[in-house]
Amino acid sequence: MLDLLKAFWPLLVLQILLMVWALVDLIRRRKVKGLPRWAWVLIIIFVNIFGPIIYLGFGRGEE
Secondary structure, three states: OHHHHHHHHHHHHHHHHHHHHHHHHHHHOOOEOOOOHHHHHHHHHHOOOHHHHHHHHHHEOOO
């Protein structure tokens, strides 16, 4: 069990960092593309590692 936890630790850290980065970016931007802001929050939080990547790739609007 401990070996499994050690294997997933870097992935968990990456997921948290991407989530924080995407949420901070979402808060700071005036406009977002594609979906309403509340929908992006749900995607970032609940779609694990792919949610923040999808937002950072497709949802970022103008500053």
